Amino acid sequence: MARYTGPKNKICRIFGEPILGSGKNLSKNSNPPGMHGANRKRKQPSEYAVQLKEKQKAKYTYLVLERQFSNTYQEAARRKGASGENLIKLLEARLDNTVYRLGLAPTRPAARQLVSHKHILINGESVNIPSYSLKPGDVIELKPKSKVNTAVLSQVRSKNPNINWLDFNEKELKGVFVAYPERENVPENIKEQLIVELYSK
Known part of the structure; x- marks a missing residue:
């Protein structure tokens, strides 16, 4: 399939x-x-x-x-x-889903593409596996080159404030996977x- x-x-x-x-x-x-x-x-x-x-x-x-x-x-x-x-x-801890939740991509398919095209760093290391499972404390950010890429920046949105298991710094375009979410917080x-x-x- x-x-x-x-x-x-x-x-x-x-x-x-x-x-x-x-x-x-x-x-x-x-x-x-x-x-x-x-x-x-x-x-x-x-x-x-x-x-x-x-x-x-x-x-x-x-x-x-x-x-x-x-x-x-x-x-x-x-x-x-x-x-x-x-x-x-x-499922929420998947990298592609987290990139979407942070607002770095408008949809999950767009987040998946962002990861696959090596725009994302995890704890400073490049990761291009959408199914990569994050752990509490992991830092997710755009690569330095991607932070000045207009095509990438045009897709960035503000993080939903209800997604409280993620921290996001909009200026640095860097987020932290703080903890696994509680079920009642997942929309x-x-x-x-x-x-x-x-x-x-």
């Missing part, structure tokens, strides 16, 4: 949420994709279908493929505490317990 590069609005319509892009067209057409649109008779989804859909939503949200997601869940299950909360913490609408139930079968 390759990374999804198709219509973003189609994915937004599947889940009824703007998990990719702005979802601005959902107000025009929020029906699930497929033949006959809203007139199609849809059966009540099974318990498995609901759980699988929640896992797919998490995968699309964080741009993670099946094997990566499975490995991340296994790591979450090995750690102390609730597996579902640990899963969200590990993503993902029911992680359904994912746990799916993997527990």
